[in-house]
Amino acid sequence: MNPAAGHPVQPFHFGSPQRRLFGLFHASTASLTRPAVLICNAFGQEAIRAHRMLRVLAERLAREGHPVLRFDYFGTGDSMGEDRDGDLAGWTEDVLQADRELCARSQSRRTVWVGMRLGATVALRAACRAPEGLLRLVLWDAVLDGARYLGYLRDRHIASLDYAFCLQTRPTARERAQDASLFRDEAIGFALSHALREQIGALSVASLNWPPAPVSTVALTDPDSADGRDLTAALAREATRVHAVVVRHGTDWTLDSAENSALVPAAALMALVQQVGAV
């Protein structure tokens, strides 16, 4: 196979008829068989922008012997459901469903989960349900402070509205945002249900639960971010259970243009491959 052409994938639907999810299975292309990897994507515009990164990660892992499943939560990407159908409890069930699908397709009983941004938070919630065979949880820039995350998304949404048109409308979105009740039901082109907003808003470092042994947890954090600093402080209390790895990549995942930000930050890619491979 021409290496430049990339690895073959198999797109498919899985899950119940009422909750059909879209998945992409990357079969291992190495002779050795290593634990299967489930990739949990970020949310909204961050997921669109991270698509390339997670495709490259999946291909890299498949070449090293890991069967990989990427999937879309209900109400996101190519899965059934509309934006407003998404909620954290449902997405947590989706992760567990995807894990069963991965085990069935890969014929593997051992899995590693990789979660990014809000996907890391959802994976962490699902991992606490201790699915059989989960060896390791790799969290990348997990969303730990839900209120701060919602505030950030609102801020980016307002900035996107003001940037969107050549001619500025008056009052600007920034001026209208003085009314705190505005710009709460969507985030950069994705509708947010009241339930999802409430669930995300309730996330906090203090409420974190780490998966029980024998699952090993690795958190990739950026100390330049507020979440990264909070996590570092929290992990000081959990040092024996969670391994922290510093990764600075400087990527803004909420941008909706291809300019000014790496789509596949090499430092993060290398760290993720290394942490998955360390099982």
Next chain:
Amino acid sequence: MQETPLLFGPESNLVGVLTQPPVGTLPPMAFVLFNAGVIPRMGMHRFNVKLARALALQGQVALRFDIAGLGDSRNPIEAGDTRSQAVLDLQAAMDVVERRLGIRRFALIGMCSGAVNSFWTAIADQRVSAVLMFDGFWYHSLWSVPVCLWKRWHSLTWHDRIAQIVRRSKARLKALVAPKNTDATSPSLYAAYGNPPREEYVRNLQAIVDRGTSMYLVFSGDVLDEYSYAAQFRHAFARERFVNQVRCDFRTDIDHTFVSTDIQQRMIALVLDWVPEVRRASEAHQ
């Protein structure tokens, strides 16, 4: 509504999702949606998914897919240049719908660089009976630049105007003393997609229209430097036969990336409003 993930293309390298209406007979044509820039097949802010499902509720078939190298689609072993490969991939998308559903007429909806790919595919393939080009090629009339400058000036407050004059004066002074950069690239994001020479565009657009293909050009309120007023297309091509055969809208209430859900709904309404015209063009094409 029924959705089917597909792997297709000569090397099974292309990934897509086929959306069909829940019941009833299949329409005479299908819509094809694909990448804008480097954004995956789901589209800007998941727009292609929302549009495909809205079309299915109206009884239409839509395939959304990634052209080679983008989204989840692999490059073929011997990929062509960007333009010719995109045309081959769009033809493979039409092939798979034709093979599965027997539909032989297609409407391409291309956004940004996708609009450009739609245009070249319409030239290459007679099965294309309708094309919607969103922020695709643009050609100035004599009025384009003055209208753009006038609109920009009038959109600013006096405070903004003074700040802009100061900012630009500083930049000019700085440029005067700075060493000249001979490698400077075009300042326009959109210039990178490249209009063909005007004569080539006129010849090809006339050929597409002459064979009965419905052409719909839509320009957003985000591209004022390139398209600044509603009649620009008519003025730029006043002497061409196609000027009364091509539908063209300037939508200042829609931005280039559909950044909010209400803008997405406006764009979906625009496409649904175009569907009867697409059906007529497809039936005339049979």
